[in-house]
Amino acid sequence: MNTLHHKLGLISAAVLSAIVSSTVQANETEQPIVENKSKLERIEVTARRTVENLQEVPVSLVSLGATEMAEKGITVITDIQQYVPNTTLQVSRGSNSTLTAYIRGIGQQDPLWGYEPGVGIYIDDIYMARPQGAVLDIFDVERVEVLRGPQGTLYGKNTIGGAVKYVTKEMSGDAEFAASATVGNYGRKDIKLSGQLPIIEDKLYIGAAIANLTRDGFGKFRNNDEDNYHKDVFASRLKIAFRPTEDLSFKFSYDNTQDDSNAKGGYRMSPSRLTGQQPYDNVYDSDISVPVEGMVELSGMSLIIDWDLSDALSFKSVTAKREGDTLASIDFDNTALKSFDVPGIFDDEQFTQEFQLSYRVNGLSAVGGVYYYDGDACGTFDVQLEVLGQILGAPGLTSENGGCTNTESLSAYGQTSFDLDDHWSMTLGARYTSDEKSADGYKYTFYQTAFPGDVDKGLAMAINPDNTFANDESWTHFSPRVGVEYKPNDNLMYYASYTNGFKSGGFNMRADIGADPSADQPYDPEIVDTIELGFKSEPTVDLRVNAAIFSSDYSDMQVTVQRAVSEGQFVARVLNAGEAKIKGLEFESIYAATDNLNINLSIGYIDAEFVEFLDASPTGEVINKADQYVVSNTPDWSINLGANYSFVADIGDFVVNTSLAYRGDSHMYETPSAIDQKAYTLVNAGVTFYHSDGHWTAALKVNNVLDKEYRVAGYNFAPTLSLEEVLVGYYGDPQTVAFTLGYQF
Template identity: 50%
Template structure:
């Protein structure tokens, strides 16, 4: 079947749609129910999903619960052309790509290409952005640039995570989960009206623990374990019928062990062979890892009248990370990297919404101020030195935006918008060489300076939007749009001027001009929802992070502005209520992404090289699809649902340069049984994921040695070893969950 996919993507889309019957006769059968309306806020106002002329997917709290979704990375298997997964040797740092656009390097100073929003507050750093599902109202994923309404760094798309709204009735919910690898989770959620119709408090807390999927063989410590505590609290004051204030705070603490990579090749230093289990590793570093994030926000909403609403969102967030990354994954410190990051951000948004008979519009002002600092030490134990990179980047960003939709007639509507953004960045970067093994918190004697500079720059960009949609009937709408996206320029915090003389120069912003056509339909007496989108991205100055060893005792980093690249593709989403008991769903994504212009400075050859035909777009499989079903029956007055799905992801490149780390296509099979009591207070679920125990690589490090045709070592990699280490998705897991709510 996989070869058929590669030969006929359009045929697959048609065949998926054909799985969902559209016979008008079936629609007349007794007992058949229609699909529920899905409400989204993609355009910063509440609308029916089927009326929004952009590609957006939405998941309600009920959807997430019945599918056993633990965190947002589970969603990638239900989304076309989307990658959401844990970054390399981390537990809660997010790598996000949508339609071939994202950022695979989580270092401070580099900005993501997919915006993450929690209750409308932008999360600037990927550390701690693997959000666990706790007290959620909904999650929306917007595909394609969202530069007009959401601003810079949503050049690929945006993910909106909304916590549960309060109500006048007190609520309480407790959920416990037990699973293999000694998984033990506890979640408590609830809300209380302090003063009826006026003052409310709500919140949730969770402790999430699991033993490792593997271990560090030389120390016995867990590898791929989980140890997270998280919580949030929200207070809402409805000062009047037209004015309300929401004060919110949250905190997450991740003390899981740092993840150790799996060696794909034998070690040149210790002779260690690849282990049988991909979750096993060795390390010469302490199992020290801590990621803390917390924040607070104040939202004021004033319904001025039936047409106008004013909103103010003020927020502050901060984060701290200390982690230990053993690149070579051996008991010898030939290539170890302890690292220390911290960041904070302050944001303010003023927003004015207008809803009239024909015109709906939103405009606003946005301010962002953020500081990100850090240091990491590359300990090269065999050479007896440590290379330390460190520094800070301070960012101030201002923007003003407007977007409106006007109904020319009952069927034809046009939208027009734009945003102007101004970014200012101040950076300080150093690269020192120390004798022996040094950690970021230690003092040391500098024996060489490879970089030490300060600089500042600023960039401004206007990102427009133009769209048109036509309502052929109450159930079928077609649309076309042009949207521009923008991601800010910046500085390479790993700059090594000794190896790359231009390393202190800022890299430019990247921009994308995105064109999209699609249709949304609700057919078969509201029982079939079928949405299709086709897109083309013209990508300019794409920021590509490259690291290369310079001999075995040094490395050079660059952030390239690739001259040009293109992404074009097709997406399909379908769900059908076949009967009142049986629902089928399907998603499909196809993307053709490639560099068309790309020149980089090779630090070893000391010259520029054209690699447009050799390099690839990372973290972007050509094909993805998901097929699922839910069948519900009554057993002893308890509603019982049986769910099953398969998710396929095609071959994927981990980095822009093809390597042994690249992963072949794979399929995951999942199944669940969920039962609910007659009074709907009790929900019991049994969830199995990756039931065939598929082994699949999602990230890695590649500092390989050079070999001749006979397999003899010509030159070792950085640190003196052949460092090719991979990180893997979850193995087969089974979890039993009990939820009680009133």
């Protein structure tokens, strides 16, 4: 397999070299620049905090527009991973709307409150600090941008892997209305409505959108006949735009999402030691011994002020507040016995304020500002071991962890791009960040089976008194970016860059001070240094080719390890124990083969390995176990081949879209296990109809045409106090068929 990967890497390198060579030769012949450079659509992005042509941005990024996503059958943000190389966006284990996001081998393994992500998620430039509720449904959206590599200069901490920007639809100022209804297998019923209305012509507009998304389960909980992998989401969005003058605008937004989907059960991959339950035939079937009801509610509001101070200088203020509440339960062993149940409640809120100045004249662009973040993340979860409690002669045994983390962050940033001559330009940027974090937590054990908050604290404290901690810490970091760009002509740009980013430090919210007196100590930030070389080209009027190679040094990785603190007793610690070397390439192309046919190919390759993973032996000796660990959630190869064919009939236009998405072997955790997913390929197909009157649309989509089974998450625990082995997998969607009818004016 390693030999195959080596050969494929050489082949990819040769392909890239040939493309660059042919592009250079084309430019050496000084082809005339065509006014309309290609048949391909111009793609505008805001990756550098200003509107630019994607082909002019010296950053590895992919932008998917609303029409393209609809034609591809993308309905939720996790579908995007099929079309963006070196990117993992998946639903976290045991959840419906918590996001596991990795880009270029960097992300967040554990969604516990107080831990920081490695990929930043943004809604209209508003940072979402927590992964709960970040599996966003696609509605009322203009585009989604995925920026790969550290974005520490313009986007700040916690974007060391990259950033995902969810950009909602701008109001045009005209009266508009759109409605769509979708029906599909598994009882899918979706309704989406959106519209906008001018209140004062050219001055004041109001817009709104709602989405009601429901689906029966892909499987059942066998012991109570409730739906598993069920969906019940209602989302709404309100916008008000006021433009008192041509140079000044105010945009107010409010959004709310209510997710009442059932708890998600995993598929037992091995027989139960306690009940003898065998693995079911359907990977979406499970058993459960916690309440099936779940709840995630998210809301946010923002005010964006744009003020053009002159033709060259503009000011922006972004004020935002977001909050979320989650009630979730995970049955880790997925049996009808209460042997390893973990109910939890989580709540978080954040306030952000950004002031930004942008300056743009011929040959020079600059953006800079200050950013403030204040956020609280709180949670409580119980590990219910009722079976063990009964063995000990008690009604149950529960261990409860709880606490809060507060983060205040203040940063100042600036980035400028300027021409050196007609062909050469440079990009210089930097950000200085000051983080202050405080945390308090506790861990109690008590002889009863209870849910978070329903605890006999007196009994708990009698078992392990004073098992609480409180501490605070602060960090500062300077993140630079240096880049150089070379444009032989308007159809080709080469670029090289060095970028630094960091992910904030924190505290272990699973701390057990009673067993581990040093558990209140903070862990430090992670640091990533990335060098990237790339080019963006349109060598002919019907071909676009972009590619990049990169190398990242990933240090002070925050790693959760199990440490022995006494005979037979282990605790979880978060340590800056890891260092990794990550190298790879990204290649994206689209070819307008005819006026009706577009063919696109994207390829991602990553070679990621630990060079250091410090852990302690049972005797306390610190040893390097790098050869025993792997980088998680990162397939070596990610490839997508797609075609889009359109044709005109008397009644309207038809667009046929197909794609094959390949993902290589992927590890769920840093240690290889039976729940790891082997390489697989997904096939999607669909046809979209646009009526000639410009109002009606219809679409038939089939995703996962071959009904491929593939795991996206799982748990792997050896029998411990629960007395039960946990070898559980969570799976991506089976074959789904959907028909959508839409109307707009």
